Amino acid sequence: MQAWRSISLWMDQLEESLSPRTALRQDLDVDVCIIGAGYTGLWTAYYLKRQAPHLNIAIVEGKIAGFGASGRNGGWLMGNMLGEDRLLADCTAPQRRAAYDLLHGIPDEVERVLEREGIDCDFRKGGVLYCAARYREQAATLRSYLQKLYKQGLTEREYRWLSPAELATQLRIATPFGAIFNPNVATIQPAKLVRALARTVERMGVKIYENSPARDWRPGEVRTAQGTVKCHWVVPAVEGYSVDLPPLGKYQMPVQSLLVATEPLSDQLWDEIGLSRGQAFSENSRQVTYGQRSADNRLVFGARGGYRFAGQLRENFDLSEREIELRRYLFSELFPQLKNVAISHSWGGNLGMARRFRPHMLCDPQHGVALAGGYGGEGVGASNLGGRTLAALILEQRNELTEQPWVKRPGRVQHLARWEPEPCRWLGYNAIIKSFVHEDQTLANPHSAPWRRRLASAVADFMEGFMH
Template identity: 65%
Template structure:
């Protein structure tokens, strides 16, 4: 078996995995992109479609989709992490423009997949943020919806579904309601990244696989097989930033894990719903989410992890405890799936910026362009990142380049905020996650006294505030 197939359910079902040839010798190009995930490939795609004469090389350590792009939950969100902090306070009409740009991401991904003939199971069914397990989730959700509307989003963008309305979309026995937004699509992630690599290669971009970059500097990218001289360098390694100093100071690897059930029969799906490509999430502070796959499995992800020193995790054989936690949450939300067979379990490294929001950056002095720090919301954001970097490199002024997450005319060091040194990061992460886990445990216990519930919630809220401060 090809070793990359075992990476995830998605890579297992993404067709031919024969690698493209590695770099063999020194070359000179206009643009060198490090990493063949969504960010690197979308950037190459928009650059090459807008300026066909450009000579672009993509250098990938393994194969296209080896990173988070071949492993994620498959939500293409019309949103970016921390958007409320970045967009909410903008004056009209800039705020309306930004929401429009973000909400349009799934349609843009759908447009390109259709235009390029990429079959990646794209379905735009929206998403359901559910109060699935305890009453405090309803309160938080209603407050969140109120805030979204106060920040300029409308009922057409996000609206409340009462339990009866939710039942039309998704049936969760104890659900108290949900926020529904139409601005989300689901995909088969690996088919998207592999299809994108094929599309980019057809346009004339050279993708070198099994070509790990061992060092980089302005204008130069080094591998064991050769050196690439480039006018612009685009490091697009997200959760792998620690491997290419100094990027790791700004993007930390965080681990996220999923399980997938066997294909479920129609009668089981009749009891669950999700008939038209909707994704769903349970509204606890540590995200729990899923989608119904095109072959009728439930792909289900929950919670994450951080390793001391920002160490990458490469082996995602889930421990019994890791799988058990995800099985438990799956059974809590869908009791009928308690004994179901789990056929796949996997995980990946995603990249988190210190501001907990993405950055799209042009460092003209050093001729570096970077898009990243998406957290767990990078499938759609990386498409926006690719469009934005293409415009920034080509010197175009566009709606994409005028957004609050875009940084121009600053060096990377000036524009981005550094993560604290260890052991502060490790201690901070654990304190925050412990408070979130404690809150979830207390609130899920229907016998917990009201004062315990209030305290658990207040502590978790305070820790969340500190994290974003």
């Protein structure tokens, strides 16, 4: 079982046995067949079973529950959704307010389930600090983002500017220029959550088959090597792995994100750094960084990885020295005292990025297909909303979950925005990332001339425009 433990720090920390459940070795006839035992699949099963206990639900998982991003992520459980400001731009003010309330309530909803089901996943709702931490321009970017949110009707209760002195009461970094604080974010131990959810839905009567990759699927049928599942509803919940299940790969691009974790740090170091309530934090650059102080006092810190030609999945996440050192450099800029600290774990995973960075929840009742995804790197909380929403859609409910702009109802997979074919996708993605890296290097260099700094940011802004 060592192979499963090496997936991430989080899987390594589990005390339970990781022996796979039995594989599917027969044909089945069920109401709902879910492909993939990550958060999306498991939350969908959970909310379906709670409301309709009679439903016969089977989950086929290619490896083991939590093998995917759900067992590897940075543990930010956000009351947000990627690109929410753009998704809600055309709504009326009351619709937008209701949508934000729904999103901001995600961590509380998860906490209610944890309490109800007796799940311990080191849940701490300490909020998140988006820090201007490495160069002055980060403060200007954050402040203009804050103004955009206020124009959308959000208030200081939800997003608040912290001066360097105010930030220091929560997090002490080397060169603070200020931060945005958002209280609607929790940190968790991700693998504890996904593994406990699997046990919970099993207790409710859902059958999980592991080591049972779906080879192909179509409405009404999912085929694995040793058994075919006939069903009224198929719920493909494979997010970053969509490339292996046509036609889903046209709509979800797999990108990687990579993390490192330190050995547990001393109380003295944490007294210097802060994060005493388990706050999540990032330094707000286009490197997409994210960190948390784990419940056992490690610094866990990640940053964007890459994209491989034709959406090839990365399978080997033994990080190279360069990949580890980039992350060490980024966190040492914030915490110079951690420059030489021992790194005990490094890992990464594949996540699904939808075209225009717009997550979706989709229901096609005519063909019996429901799916949610494209969360980008923000799916820990969004997948809970996804599971709740798919359950409501399958149960033919109409409520605030089903009336959001990210819900396509009725909608077919083919109605989602497609990624460009190769080699455009690879060339485009890498050109954009190069502009981001160039911007970051230019701004991080205090000797860069002002015109160079402005030019680097203008190019990165322009390139980012293609993503949206």
